[in-house]
Amino acid sequence: MAYGGTSLMERYELGRLLGQGTFAKVYYARSIVTGQSVAIKVVDKDKIMKVGLMDQIKREISIMRLVRHPNVILLHEVMATKTKIYFVMELAKGGELFNKVAKGKLKEDVARKYFQQLVNAVDFCHSRGVYHRDLKPENLLLDEDENLKISDFGLSALAESKRGDGLLHTTCGTPAYVAPEVINMKGYDGAKADIWSCGVILYVMLAGYLPFHESNLMEMYRKIAKAEFRCPNWFQPEIRRLLLRILDPCPDTRITIARIRDHPWFKRGMTSKYIDANAKSKNVGSQNTSIVAEDKQEVPRLLNLNAFDLISHYTGFDLSRLFEESCLKKQHRFTSRKPPYVIISKLEDIAKHLKLKLTKRDAGLLRFEGTKEGRKGILSIDAEIFELTPALHLLEVKKSNGDTLEYDKIMNDCIRPGLQDIVWAEQNDITTAKNRTRN
The missing domain is CATH 3.30.200.20 (Phosphorylase Kinase; domain 1)
Known part of the structure; x- marks a missing residue:
């Protein structure tokens, strides 16, 4: 064709x-x-x-x-x-960052700008429970204004992919950029592995070549495992110290993203306007939220649903139809005119009644977890709140682990009745709901 x-x-x-x-x-x-x-x-x-x-x-x-x-x-x-x-x-009209570094090292200010944007984007991904696992210049694109864009999430993992030890175990990535603990195949923290890759990218941008490069793959892995690398003589002491903290072969002592962002070299050239804009990006699309909290209740950060999100929430436009098989967990959706803190309060009451552990996460995401092993492991239920309009919210509840029969019983006997007095509609056409709030 x-x-x-x-x-x-x-x-x-x-x-x-x-x-x-x-x-x-x-x-x-x-x-x-x-x-x-x-x-x-x-x-x-x-x-x-x-x-x-x-x-x-x-x-x-x-x-x-x-x-x-x-x-x-x-x-x-x-x-x-x-x-x-x-x-x-x-469309990223500037092409791959790789094409720039392939021509030689970048100016320090340019490399710092790209590194700032990379770290801020990776931090956001981690806040959503996403670990890229293949960060490298080939997967970093540039737009027409020379702003960096992370691409290619084909090897990414979600937080729910972790095993019982809280670690990821799939060995993946590009050898020269992969963290030592990933090579060791004993389990690794996805966030810490991504930080290592960011450090390698920073080195490449400033040096024009890789910190770990050998024709013999096993020798390269040996150097990665011990973090054996040399900084060129044009690297400033500040940069050397930062790289030594990032390319620390021990993940437990490796610098965190919060500390990277606090580093004097990283913060140089960042205006307060830039910092504010990045902070807002953690709440993408929700700047217009006009919910007022009562009694100083904390208002969670919510995600707005755009047209693509809304379409994919319809049963008739289920993404699983693209693949001719179901790829979504069993879920229920409710619309409510109540503010988020009221919905969360109801969920807390339900969790207390069921004696389930309730964990609050970022952007209106909560998780119910059982304390006893069921037929198919410990039951885990995710509840996420989305803003449709400032006056209307969508609550999506779905099973993320455990036995479906147990989930169905809890949903029918406890969750649905417990939400009854605050729910406006269940499984209603969302567009119709939005139109009614406007009329």
Whole structure:
């Protein structure tokens, strides 16, 4: 099938090929309706199903919907035919950061700017329970204003992927950028492994070459394990000290992102306006929230749902239809005109009644967890609150682990009745609900 100038679903006009891999090709495209330039990744369904990568594609879609940040490539929408899956994404006109560093070292101020944007974006991903696991210059793109954008979440993991020891165990990534603990295959903290990769990227930007590079892979791994590297003589003492803290082979003593952001070299050149903008990015899209808390109740940060989110929440537009099999956990959705703290208070009462542990996370996400092992492990239920309009909220409740029968019983006997006096509608058409609030 030739894509040059081809109309895709009467929505996009596909143009030149931008790049390709084993299972996908990326094309320049233009929206027929708005004229906006985008990049469309075309994935061959048959190829990925043959090698068992369908779950990876599903996870990538879920993750890209979670991580909406100015320095992360934006996923506009996902479309599919019987043979292809189409990722419609933000177009980064500046190309890969790799193309810049391949020509030699960057100026210190330029490298610092990219590093600041990288660290802030990675910090946001971690706050949403997402670990990239393949950070490298090839996966860092630049827009037309020279702003960095993280891309390619194909090897990313979610916090729920951790095993009972609280660690990730899948060995993945690019050898020269991978953390020592990942190579050791004894389990690793995804956030700390990403921090190591950020350190390697910083070194590459400032030096123009890798800190760990050997033709013999085992020798390179040995050097990574012991963090054996040398800084060029043009590295300032501040940079050397920071790199030694980041490229610490012991994950327990490795510097955290909070401390990196506190480092004098990192903070240089950052205006208060930039810092405020980054802080707001943790609450992407929710700046217009006009909820007033009563009795000094804390108002959680919520995610707004855009058109893509709303469509994917309809049963009729379930993303699992793209893959011809169900990929979503059993879930229930409720709409409420009550403010978030009232909904959370109700959930706390339900958890107390059920004797379940309730953990509050970022952006209106809560988790119920049982204390006893069930037929299929410990029951775990996630509850997340989204803002539809300032006066209307969506509560999504779904089973994340454990026995479905146990979950159904708790949902029908306790959660649904417990929410009854604050819920406006369950499984209603969201658009209709939004229109009613306006009328």
